[in-house]
Amino acid sequence: MPKITDAAGAYARTFIRVKRLFEDVAAGQPAEFRGLKRAVLSLAEAARADEGRLLRLAAVRGYGDELPRHYTNVCVLSLCTGKRAGLSGRRLVHLGMAALLHDIGRSGMPDDLFIGNSEPDDQALELLNTHPVTGFDLLLRLRGLEDDAVPEMLVAYEHHMNPDGTGYPPRKAERQPDVFSRIVRIADNYDSSTSSGVYGKLALRPDKALELMRKRSAGYYDLELLGAFARMMGVYPVGSLLLLSDLTACVVCESGGEGEGYARPVVRPVAKVPVPVDEPEGGEEGSSAEYGEGVEDEFPVGGGPPEDLSERDASGRYVRNITGALDPSLCRMNVTAALLNFQL
Numbered sequence: 001m002p003k004i005t006d007a008a009g010a011y012a013r014t015f016i017r018v019k020r021l022f023e024d025v026a027a028g029q030p031a032e033f034r035g036l037k038r039a040v041l042s043l044a045e046a047a048r049a050d051e052g053r054l055l056r057l058a059a060v061r062g063y064g065d066e067l068p069r070h071y072t073n074v075c076v077l078s079l080c081t082g083k084r085a086g087l088s089g090r091r092l093v094h095l096g097m098a099a100l101l102h103d104i105g106r107s108g109m110p111d112d113l114f115i116g117n118s119e120p121d122d123q124a125l126e127l128l129n130t131h132p133v134t135g136f137d138l139l140l141r142l143r144g145l146e147d148d149a150v151p152e153m154l155v156a157y158e159h160h161m162n163p164d165g166t167g168y169p170p171r172k173a174e175r176q177p178d179v180f181s182r183i184v185r186i187a188d189n190y191d192s193s194t195s196s197g198v199y200g201k202l203a204l205r206p207d208k209a210l211e212l213m214r215k216r217s218a219g220y221y222d223l224e225l226l227g228a229f230a231r232m233m234g235v236y237p238v239g240s241l242l243l244l245s246d247l248t249a250c251v252v253c254e255s256g257g258e259g260e261g262y263a264r265p266v267v268r269p270v271a272k273v274p275v276p277v278d279e280p281e282g283g284e285e286g287s288s289a290e291y292g293e294g295v296e297d298e299f300p301v302g303g304g305p306p307e308d309l310s311e312r313d314a315s316g317r318y319v320r321n322i323t324g325a326l327d328p329s330l331c332r333m334n335v336t337a338a339l340l341n342f343q344l
């Protein structure tokens with residue numbers, strides 16, 4: 001039986017605790033924050049000791065329970081970004097708690113407001129846009145959070161505000177959101193745009209989501225923090241599906257950093273794609289359905305041995321070359337198994 005690592009255990013405990021807490025708050029039951037805080041402490045420790053595994057867990061998609069997984073993923077991504085921004089100790093744990101509770105104002109709202117294949121209508125949107133104020137109010141009134149829970153309340157209130165003064169709730173442009181809110185804004189946008197269903201949108205490819213965030217970065221995000229986040233994720237973030245020039249499809253399992261790994265990640269091959277693919281990069285989403293056609297399962301479940309795409313041969317040329325990214329949601333390839341069983 002595979003060993004449950006500290007990082008996987010911390011992720012699972014946080015997921016279970018936050019799911020229960022949102023259910024309790026929605027039902028008007030007392031909220032249990034102590035267990036949640038212990039789980040966040042272990043997640044913060046895992047972010048320090050085993051960041052790669054946490055990022056792989058946060059890249060897993062499907063399997064239901066989208067909302068509690070969204071909260072847990074935003075917590076993971078915020079902790080890893082906060083750590084890079086120099087936060088540690090109590091500050092990092094506060095950031096993790098604030099990230100987990102950022103959407104607490106949604107508890108009590110019907111799930112089908114957020115989960116589904118269509119955009120919310122005007123009435124739903126109006127209700128949805130009240131969640132920062134409701135969240136702030138809830139955290140103020142809930143017993144069990146410590147007296148110094150100001151960061152959690154601020155993030156619940158500010159996580160949809162943009163540095164250029166747009167976003168909601170409305171505010172004076174001169175007053176910038178707190179640094180925790182700016183970190184959670186980035187983690188929240190990345191996770192929701194790469195997950196299908198959250199806010200009624202279809203999932204974007206991880207590299208596309210990041211590219212889009214960078215394109216609109218000036219008004220939407222704190223540029224320094226977005227830079228740290230983008231360096232952490234790399235050009236092809238963990239969970240991306242790549243097509244190599246020899247038509248091998250691979251799952252990105254480690255990416256980012258200052259060196260060549262930023263654009264040339266560590267991958268696991270999952271399938272040979274025998275049919276030629278015209279335009280994997282930038283093609284229409286619908287055309288990607290062809291990638292799955294005729295796939296031969298040459299690799300074990302979970303993929304073949306890890307390959308470092310920055311590896312060069314004796315003449316200094318790269319051994320493998322990336323043709324482009326594929327859309328995992330349109331391919332019949334087991335991205336999850338490759339992410340969960342990855343070991344170097």
Ligand SMILES: [Fe+2]
Binds near residue numbers: 103159160
């Ligand atoms: Fe939100």
Ligand SMILES: [Fe+2]
Binds near residue numbers: 074103188192
């Ligand atoms: Fe969110």
